[in-house]
Amino acid sequence: MMNVFKLGAHAFVTRLHALLLIIVLLVAGTVSAQDIQDMQRSNNVELLAWVGKEGSDAESKEAPKFSVNEQVILYIEVATPRWFTGGTHIGSVEIPNVMSKQRNQLATNYTERKGGQTWSRQRWEITLYPQASGEFVVPPVAVGVQVSTADGSKVAGTLYTRPIKFEASMPSGLLSDESAWFTATKVSVDQKWTTSNDELKVGDAITRTITINAQDSLSVLLPDLLSNDSTASYQAYPQPNRLDDQQTRGDYQSSRIEESVYVIQQGGEFTLPEHKFQWWNSKNKQLETVVIEGRTFKAKHTFKSFVKAYSGWLVGSAVTLFVLAIAVLSIHRYYRSRPAPPWLVFRRMVKANRWGAARASLYKQLRSNTGKLEMSKASDSDVWQKHSQRLQEGLEDASLMNALWKGMQALKPKRFKLAMPKALPQLDELRSRKNTRKR
Known part of the structure; x- marks a missing residue:
């Protein structure tokens, strides 16, 4: 009976201890969840946040000023004279008209002597890029601390940073919200050309690669240059852009790699255009322009591309040749059964050096055009007299014969003459007849 009693008492005590342990753990958990604010009030946990340069006065009431698109760094720092028993977690930052990016997912850890104590510190950096002019407020950011x-x-618990104000404005009157530009402290551009063959022809490809590197900027803010700019000479095929943002020992580097493949559609010479963009140098406070040079290429035609490129000219030439052939055949058929025109007969005589027949043809044309029998009497001009004198002297020259024939055609009388009726004399005659009758 005593053994049974002892076993029951032992079980009761064991259960009582377990219950007390659970109560202690619950109370301890409740206290711990509330003590993070107490530790902050007792200066055992410190939370700071500011924007701008490292080491800026976190409690300054004056809002710092930046330019639109300029990189603004939001610093969040947690410190304790004890030690961190777990990782610190930073909540997201969302601000209208501001792009934010946490490039480094790890905090910078270091120690500092303060008031004779060694403080452990964790610093986080979040980059902000205002997209418009105005005043902005960084809302309280949740920071999980242990x-x-x-x-x-x-x-363990959650602390919140204080709201932080800053201002942004356009850095230059030459810039506007509609124009494409960005802000950085240093920019470099590299361009590379690659061709599928050394001697280009229609159907070959040219690859153009442009790399823009910028310091203290964001890759999505860098300009988009190689758009779909196809022409009749080439077809452009832009490739997906490659964007990269990195942070190395406090240096923020961004890059944008654009690539486009141009397939040649026509032979001949063509030029891939130049590109330019502007960026604001926040370090030197000046606007800079970058020009990326274009390049001229020459491609050979294939038979198919030649026909395609000059199809209109080829069709026009074929039609013209066809019309000319029909005209020649028609003229040939017309004169095959009819005598040749006098000028053609004369030209053939001169070409065959048949000077006697040519001279007789000249006198026949002289009599037909002017009714004269002597060449010198056809015209009084000095040139005609000179030519006729040379003909009388028996000169046998093709240019002389042709000049006389041409001059003789100018002497040919005009067939159509408009004779204007003389109305006034007839009126006078009628008037005189009337007067005679009255008398």
Whole structure:
């Protein structure tokens, strides 16, 4: 009976201890969840946040000023004279008309002597890029912290940064919200050309690669240059852009790699255009322009591309040749059964050096055109007299014969003459007849 009683008492005590342990753990958890604010009030946890240069006055009431598109760094720093028992977590930052990016997912850890104590510090950096002019407010950011207490226990909770104001404005009157530009402290551009063959022909490809590197900027803000700019000479096929943002020892580097493949559609010479963009140098406070040079290429035609490129000219030439052939055949058929025109007969005589027949043809044409029998009497001009004198002297020259024939055609009388009726004399005659009758 006593053994049974002892076993029951032992079980009761064991259950009582377990219940007390659960209560202690629950109370400890409740206290821990509330003590993170107490530790902040007792200066055992410190939370700072500011924008601008490192080491800026976090409690300054004056809002710092930046330019539109300029990189603004938001610093969030947590410190404790104890030590961190777990990782710190930073909430997201969302601000209208501001792009934010946390490039480094790890905090910078370091220690600092303060008031004779060694403080452990964790610093986070978030980059902000205002997209318009105006005043902006960074809302309170949630920071999850877990530190140790004096008795060695862990305290975890969430702290919030204070709201932070800053201003942004256009850095130059030459810039506007409609134009494409960005802000950086240093920019470099590299261009590379690659051709599918050394001697280009229609159907070959040219690859153009442009790389823009910018310091203290964001890759999505860098300009888009190689758009779909196809022409009749080439077809452009832009490739997906490659964007990259990195942070190395406090240096923020961004790059944009654009690539486009141009397939040649026509032979001949063509030029891939130049590109230019502007960027604001926030370090030197000046606007800079970058020009990326174009390049001229020459491609050979294939038979298919030649026909395609000059199809209109080829069709026009074929039609012209066809019309000319029909005209020649028609003239040939017309004069095959009819005598040739006098000028053609004369030209053939001169070409065959038949000077006697040519001279007789000249006198026959002289009599037909002017009714004269002597060449010298056809015209009084000095040139005609000179030519006729040379003909009388028996000169046998093709240019002389042709000149006389041409001059003789000018002497040919005009067939159509409009005779204007003389109305006034007839009126006078009628008037005189009337007067005679009255008398």
